[in-house]
Amino acid sequence: MPNFLHALRWPLLAAAILALAWLPLPDYWITQLNYIGLYSLTGLGLVLLTGVAGLTSFGQAAFVGIGAYSSAWLTLHTGLSPWLTLFIGLGLTALSALLIASLTLRMSGHYLPLATIAWGLSLYYLMGNLEALGKYDGLLGVPGLQLAGFDLGQGRGFFVLTWLLVGLAAAALLALLDSRPGRAMRALKTGTQMAEAMGVDTLRSKIVIFVLAALLASLSGWLFAHFQRSVNPSPFGLQMGIEYLFMTVVGGVGYIWGALTGAFLTKLLEDQLQVWLPRWLGSSGSYEIIVFGIVLVLMLKYLPEGLWSLAARLRPAPPRRADWSAAPPLAERHKPARGELVLDVQAIRKQFGGLVAVNDIAFQIRAGQIVGLIGPNGAGKSTTFNLISGLLSLTRGQVLFCGQAVGGRRSREIARLGLSRTFQHVKMIPDMTVLENVALGAHLRGRKGVFSAMARLNRAEEAQLFKEAQRQLERIGMGHCLHEPAGNLAMGPQRLMEIARALCNDPVLLLLDEPAAGLRHQEKQALAAVLRQLQAEGVSLLLVEHDMDLVMNVCDHLVVMEFGTLLTQGTPAEIQQNPKVRAAYLGTEH
C-alpha cells in the first residue's frame, strides 16, 4: 500500500461505510450487515481474550445481555436517554467482569472457561426469572436511537452507527496490540514467566483484557436492545456464548479482522442453511447447528488459525514505518559504583519434595564483576538462577540485591530493581518481530497504558522504546534482522535476542543462562566481546555456561556447584588447578 493510502486507511474505511449506506443495497442486506456488525463487536473482544491472551470464555453473550438489559430497563423505567444508559450498562459490565476476573484469573487451567460457563448459565436464568425484567418474555417497547433528529435506531442510520463503532473498536485494538501494554498482552499466551521477568504484571494484564472484551460485548448488547426495540433472555444464553466463540475461531481468533470475517461468514452460512437444509431434509428444525459443529471440527483440524490466517499468509505484515532515530534516549537508572556489593546470596536452599536442588549456596557479586556459575548438568545452576531472580521461592536463606532483601519478592519487582535475565530454554513470542520481542524488555522503562495506546497518544514513548531495542540489538550484532519474525531465527540468534531484551531493562545485574549454547565460533567471540563491554560499563554479570573457553576467558570469579552444593569458588586459575573440580567436573566433561 502506498504511504498516503496507509495514512488514510481509517478515513477511507469510514467513507466506505457511509457509501455502502447510501448505495441502493436491498434493506435485507443492510439488516444482515447490521447483525454482522453486532456480532463483530463481541468477536473483537474474543480476539483479544482468546486469540491474544489465550483465555477462553463461553460467557461473552452474558455481557451482551448486561448491556442490553440494563439499557432497556433504564430507558423504559427512568426515561433516561439511551446515550446515558449506555455508560451505566458499561459500568455494570465492567464491575461484573472485574469480579469474575479477579476470582478466576488467578487460577490456571480450566477454571476460567468453567467459570464463564457458570456465569453464562446463571445470568440467563436470572434474566428469565426476574419479574422486573419481564421473565422469559423480556422487555418490550424499548426506544430506538435518535441523534440530533436523525433516526439511528434502524436500517441505514443504525448501519452507519454500528459499523463506525466496529471500525473504531478495530482501530483501537490494532493500536493497542502494537504498543507497550499490547506487547505485554501478546506475551501472555506463551506463559507468564517471561513476561513477569520483564516486569509485566500479568494478572493485571489479564484482568484488563477480560474487562475490555466484556465492554465490547456490552456495547454490542446496547446496540442490539435499541435495534430490536425489545430484549429477552434467549440471545444472551450459553448457546449464543458458544456461537460467539465458534464464529471467532472460524474467522481467525488471532486476528482483528478474523472477528469480522467470522461474523460475516457464519451469518451468511446460517441464513443459507436455514433456507436450504429444511428443503433438502424435508422437515424443519435447527439443523444448521449440526453443520456448524462439523465445520468447526474440520476447521480446528485443517485450519486451526481460522480463515483470516489464509489472508494473513498472502500478505505478511509490512515492516514498521516509523522512524525513531530522533527520539530522545530513555532515562537510565543510577548504578552502584565499581566494586560495590551488588548481589549477596546468603545460604539459599531449594527443595523439590525430597530433592535438595540447591543446598545452602552462598556467593557474592560486585559491580563490574563477571561471575561464572559452573557445574555438571543437574547441579542446580538454573534453579539457583530462578531463586535469585524470583521465579522460584526460596525454601530457606536470603538474597540481597543492591542492599535490599529480595527473597520472597515477585520476579517483576526484582526486575524493577535492575535485575535482568535470560532463560536456558529461550522464551519469546515467535510471531512478533525481533524488534518487538526486544522492546518487551524495556517494559519497565515506559509508562503509557492501555488508553493512551488505543488513542495513539503513546507514539513518542514508543519511538523511545524501539530506539532502545534497536540500539541493544545492534550492539549484540543483530541489527540486520530487526523486522524478522522471532520464530524464524536459529537457536544462536534467539539467545542473542534474549540478551538484547534483557539489556533493554538497563540492568545493574544480568543473569545469563547458557548464552553460548548453539552459538557458532564467531558468534561466541562476539558474545565474549559484548560481555566485556558490559563489564567495562559497570554492569555485573552472572553466567551459567558449559563452554569452558568462554568461561575461563571472561569470568573474574567462578562458583562451582555439584549435586546442589557448593564445591568451591575462586579465580579461573585457582579453579583450573583445583583437584576436586578436576575430579568432579572437568574430569567428567573432558
Ligand code: ADP
Ligand atoms: P542445572 O541447571 O545445573 O543443569 P537445574 O537447576 O536445572 O540444574 O536442576 C537441578 C536439579 O533440580 C535437577 O535434579 C532437576 O531435575 C531438579 N529440578 C529442577 N527444577 C525442578 C522442578 N521444578 N521440580 C522438581 N525438580 C526440579
Ligand code: MG
Ligand atoms: Mg540449567
